[in-house]
Amino acid sequence: MDFNEQQIERYSRHIILSEVGVEGQQKILNSKVLVIGTGGLGAPAAMFLAAAGVGTIGLVDADKVDLSNLQRQIIHQTKDVGKLKVKSGEETINEMNPDVSVVTYHSFVDSSNILDIFKDQDYDFIIDGTDNFAAKFLINDACVMAKKPFSHAGIIRFNGQLTTYIPDNDTPCYRCMFKEPPPEGAVPSCREAGVLGVMGGVIGTLQATEALKYILGIGESLAGYLLTYNALTMEFIKINIKKNSKCPVCGDEPAIKTLIDYNGPVCTL
Amino acid sequence: MLKIPQQVIDEGKNYREKVADFKKGFLETARFKPYRVSLGVYEQRDNDTYMLRTRIPCGVINLNQFKKISELAKAYSHGYIHFTTRQDIQFHKVTLDDTVNLMEGLLEAGIVTKGTGGNTARNVACSPLAGVSQDDVFDVTPYALATTEYALNDPTIFNLPRKFKISYSNSPADTANATISDLGFVAKTENGEKGFEVYGAGGLGGSPGVAVKLADFIPASEALYHVQAMKELFENEGDRTNKHKARIRHILQRLGEKEFKAGYQKSLQIVKSNRSLEPFLPEGNTGKQSGDSIISFNPLITGQKEDGLYSVYVHPQNGNLRAENLDLILDFLAALDYEPVVRLTNTQGFFVRDLKGSHAKELADLILNFGSSFAIDNSVACAGASTCKQGLGLSQNLLSAVRERFLNADENIKSQLPRIFISGCPNSCGQHHKGEIGLYGKAKRAADGLVPMYAILFGGAVGVGKAVLGTEFGTIPAKKVPEFIYQLAVLKSNSDISSFCRFVTDEIETIKSLIERFSVIEPEAENPDLYYDFGSGEKFSIKGRGPGECSAGVLDVIKLDISNSQFYLSDFQAARQSEKLYEAGLSAARALLILKGVDTTKDRLIFNEFGKHFIDTGYVKESIKSVFDCLLDFKLGDLDSLENRYEEIKYLADRVVKMYESLSPKLEITLPKEPRPENLPDSVQPDAAAPLKVIDLKGVKCPINFVKAKIELSKIKSGEKIAFQLDDGEPINNVPRSIQSEGHETVKIDENFDGYNLLIVRKN
Ligand code: HEM
Numbered sequence A: 001m002d003f004n005e006q007q008i009e010r011y012s013r014h015i016i017l018s019e020v021g022v023e024g025q026q027k028i029l030n031s032k033v034l035v036i037g038t039g040g041l042g043a044p045a046a047m048f049l050a051a052a053g054v055g056t057i058g059l060v061d062a063d064k065v066d067l068s069n070l071q072r073q074i075i076h077q078t079k080d081v082g083k084l085k086v087k088s089g090e091e092t093i094n095e096m097n098p099d100v101s102v103v104t105y106h107s108f109v110d111s112s113n114i115l116d117i118f119k120d121q122d123y124d125f126i127i128d129g130t131d132n133f134a135a136k137f138l139i140n141d142a143c144v145m146a147k148k149p150f151s152h153a154g155i156i157r158f159n160g161q162l163t164t165y166i167p168d169n170d171t172p173c174y175r176c177m178f179k180e181p182p183p184e185g186a187v188p189s190c191r192e193a194g195v196l197g198v199m200g201g202v203i204g205t206l207q208a209t210e211a212l213k214y215i216l217g218i219g220e221s222l223a224g225y226l227l228t229y230n231a232l233t234m235e236f237i238k239i240n241i242k243k244n245s246k247c248p249v250c251g252d253e254p255a256i257k258t259l260i261d262y263n264g265p266v267c268t269l
Numbered sequence B: 001m002l003k004i005p006q007q008v009i010d011e012g013k014n015y016r017e018k019v020a021d022f023k024k025g026f027l028e029t030a031r032f033k034p035y036r037v038s039l040g041v042y043e044q045r046d047n048d049t050y051m052l053r054t055r056i057p058c059g060v061i062n063l064n065q066f067k068k069i070s071e072l073a074k075a076y077s078h079g080y081i082h083f084t085t086r087q088d089i090q091f092h093k094v095t096l097d098d099t100v101n102l103m104e105g106l107l108e109a110g111i112v113t114k115g116t117g118g119n120t121a122r123n124v125a126c127s128p129l130a131g132v133s134q135d136d137v138f139d140v141t142p143y144a145l146a147t148t149e150y151a152l153n154d155p156t157i158f159n160l161p162r163k164f165k166i167s168y169s170n171s172p173a174d175t176a177n178a179t180i181s182d183l184g185f186v187a188k189t190e191n192g193e194k195g196f197e198v199y200g201a202g203g204l205g206g207s208p209g210v211a212v213k214l215a216d217f218i219p220a221s222e223a224l225y226h227v228q229a230m231k232e233l234f235e236n237e238g239d240r241t242n243k244h245k246a247r248i249r250h251i252l253q254r255l256g257e258k259e260f261k262a263g264y265q266k267s268l269q270i271v272k273s274n275r276s277l278e279p280f281l282p283e284g285n286t287g288k289q290s291g292d293s294i295i296s297f298n299p300l301i302t303g304q305k306e307d308g309l310y311s312v313y314v315h316p317q318n319g320n321l322r323a324e325n326l327d328l329i330l331d332f333l334a335a336l337d338y339e340p341v342v343r344l345t346n347t348q349g350f351f352v353r354d355l356k357g358s359h360a361k362e363l364a365d366l367i368l369n370f371g372s373s374f375a376i377d378n379s380v381a382c383a384g385a386s387t388c389k390q391g392l393g394l395s396q397n398l399l400s401a402v403r404e405r406f407l408n409a410d411e412n413i414k415s416q417l418p419r420i421f422i423s424g425c426p427n428s429c430g431q432h433h434k435g436e437i438g439l440y441g442k443a444k445r446a447a448d449g450l451v452p453m454y455a456i457l458f459g460g461a462v463g464v465g466k467a468v469l470g471t472e473f474g475t476i477p478a479k480k481v482p483e484f485i486y487q488l489a490v491l492k493s494n495s496d497i498s499s500f501c502r503f504v505t506d507e508i509e510t511i512k513s514l515i516e517r518f519s520v521i522e523p524e525a526e527n528p529d530l531y532y533d534f535g536s537g538e539k540f541s542i543k544g545r546g547p548g549e550c551s552a553g554v555l556d557v558i559k560l561d562i563s564n565s566q567f568y569l570s571d572f573q574a575a576r577q578s579e580k581l582y583e584a585g586l587s588a589a590r591a592l593l594i595l596k597g598v599d600t601t602k603d604r605l606i607f608n609e610f611g612k613h614f615i616d617t618g619y620v621k622e623s624i625k626s627v628f629d630c631l632l633d634f635k636l637g638d639l640d641s642l643e644n645r646y647e648e649i650k651y652l653a654d655r656v657v658k659m660y661e662s663l664s665p666k667l668e669i670t671l672p673k674e675p676r677p678e679n680l681p682d683s684v685q686p687d688a689a690a691p692l693k694v695i696d697l698k699g700v701k702c703p704i705n706f707v708k709a710k711i712e713l714s715k716i717k718s719g720e721k722i723a724f725q726l727d728d729g730e731p732i733n734n735v736p737r738s739i740q741s742e743g744h745e746t747v748k749i750d751e752n753f754d755g756y757n758l759l760i761v762r763k764n
């Protein structure tokens, strides 16, 4: 595939990098990334992926844009309030980069649809931009079962964390670290908790970074590590996590063989 | 009681099979050793005799279990058991076959041995009189048991940098050693709420230290957050490459107190924001029998907080109890019309709790058949050189000799001294650092040969606000220690000071000169006895002393991986299964990484790191990198067979052996590097006849000209040439350099054009 003049200009700062180069940019243009949730995390992640030229971006969200979203969900504008989030996200991306084709799924993910969504475009990488444990465990289990690499992340108040799962038999999954969702009420849901708007920008952008590195096959991913960020102290901590051979989903004898719908609190950060 | 996880039980059950494999030679010694040590099976100083350490969680044992242990001791360990300084019971001098029988017998009684050796959370210590002592703040036992259960359920806890000792004390007196543990909790109440003062990073052994206070008060329900936080800090900061610097206290020593505490707080915050770890603790306060009060001056009898109920301390000499004597006690207890409670202590003995006064007296009389009520007789001595491979002194024999010296002494003299803590070497298994009197074994070279010696320490203590390590005052030949201790008792009796601690402070000059008098080593002709340890007919030497089994060293681990890879290679030749080749390659690649500070179980990382450290540096042929790609493809299922890679994998495995064999004492590889191929085969030479393609980049600004050059370069094959027309100035200054930095070759820069230059490049 040849670049047209506009693409040469648009992606020149990528092509100059020896780690990306011509082949790398082509890989990006041919890649497909699914972003689940277009909230605090998903919005910046999707926008940077679009800017980078990811050829196909899937957006999953069941909600409509609310005025309270705009403090952090930068893919939506004031004029979009009341619109479907996936629609508003699609418009923003289309205006930013015509090379990207956006596929929208106006729905929550659950055990009945998530694998079909993965299959719809045979996505290369999944970004978990959801804000509740039920969805996070569902996405983890589905990615392990479908052998899809994905980036997990969470933000709350001034804290954020992320890790990357690569289906290569050595990488711990989210359940290796946290066996099951905490009991209801044990962890504040986002509506009770509040979050500094930029948190999604920092962590969501890191998720996009992990996706791009995976597509390019460069650097060291966060597979096997949990990276945490505290905005009040400005500290990033990278913690080594081991795969749990007794993990109920990715362990040697997985007990979980079908997807589970937990009834967690659902809202969009 | 504790609920033992199924996988831990299963592992105990598999032990028989593993031992059979080992005996048939299917399992090499190097692989068997770390396995058995993790199950509490240590080889003793005499080859082929073993000691088995049980896990008596928090020292909590019921009478049926105790009965079973007595039966097992009679059947398999010469009719006696050993009580340890960590509230456990050990069987000594056991054959390998009988360790299997023992382990299976123990499982029948619900006792496991998992995690009593190796780099893991050891038995969680708990005050033996928690819940009943008069100074009891509250019963910490449920918290200690919940911690044990939490640890046993976490498979990652069995692979820590080194051991991890957790303790719970029910009062500031700290009878569980919380103030000298890796992580210690001391019961406390604030505004009526149960909680703990938290201590950490203490410990005896090499570079010992008392713990630092990590929190003044935490609600009791938060204890497990602290367990997990300390564990994570340990995993992240612990030094796995040097087992002598691997404990939590070494992290403290390395980081300093301020940074250590900050790291701990950080770890705690991460745990708290990610997990929900409040233990569910049933309030199990079953009614007790009513007591009867007695008056007794026997120090073995302790009044409980409940009126009329008493605890009796049972201390067999040197912690070794014969099964007949244990049966005496068990039969006595069985005849009572209520069930008293047994709790093991960290002083090589146990308490029987909840006895009515009259029964307490009867029991105390009963144990005088084999025990004593004098503190000095109830001293602690580690296993020592008779069993332990690291031992220097025969510490148990020393204690027997001390006891003998006092046997016929005046009761006043005999009651002067506190319990002594004796270790056979500086490792402090006998906890000499915490004793008001502590002794540890040394070897000193005199003109006529080696002399077994003991260092003398005074003033050690545990407890909130008073934990301190003992101070060393001198060294005395082993054979003179009993008389020295006796003279110390006489000195104290004459001084009329009742507290030993006060006595040491006030009379230190006299004591020092006493030590000096006893520290003289006479020549062998004059005093031959000094050159023999207690109970030994052989002249003292350090023969038979060897590396401890308590942690595998770096070289052991390398050898293990190397033997694994050889093993898999021969397996492959027998069965032609590609999995074996995969494992052979993986083990070979992993073996030496530990020298580079890489300790990972992630296959991809192992291959990457091997490439970085041994291929990029030239020790191993470049082509092995593509073998690694094949291995990973195979693992992912993208490749069905590795058979055609056999030769290369064999080369890799052999090369690793050669590198290992070439290691210098400083662990540097001295093997010559592989020759680098000078000339690539000619097939990639470009066709000289092909016309040179010229790309016009005139008028294209930086850096887009470079971008376009890269795009054109991407379209040609490696070795082919291409030319670019570039403007004067910035473009011709920058673009050639940029292209070179990507590895391409500048063939020529032709400046003989008007206003532009011709750059000819050969693609890398
Ligand atoms: C061959 C190696 C070793 C063996 C067989 C061994 C054995 C033991 C035994 C049997 C006990 C219980 C003491 C008793 O009641 O008899 C013990 C406790 C202990 N060991 Fe070792 N040990 C070994 C090496 C070490 C090393 C290298 C260290 C420290 C650097 C160490 C530190 C301790 C400590 C501090 C205790 C006291 C118990 C406690 O923590 O509460 N040991 N060890």
Ligand code: SF4
Binding pocket: B382, B383, B384, B385, B388, B389, B390, B391, B392, B393, B395, B423, B424, B425, B426, B427, B428, B429, B430
């Ligand atoms: S203190 Fe020394 S001699 Fe005693 S058991 Fe420990 S390592 Fe062995």
Ligand SMILES: [Zn+2]
Binding pocket: A172, A173, A174, A175, A176, A177, A244, A247, A248, A249, A250, A251
């Ligand atoms: Zn998992």
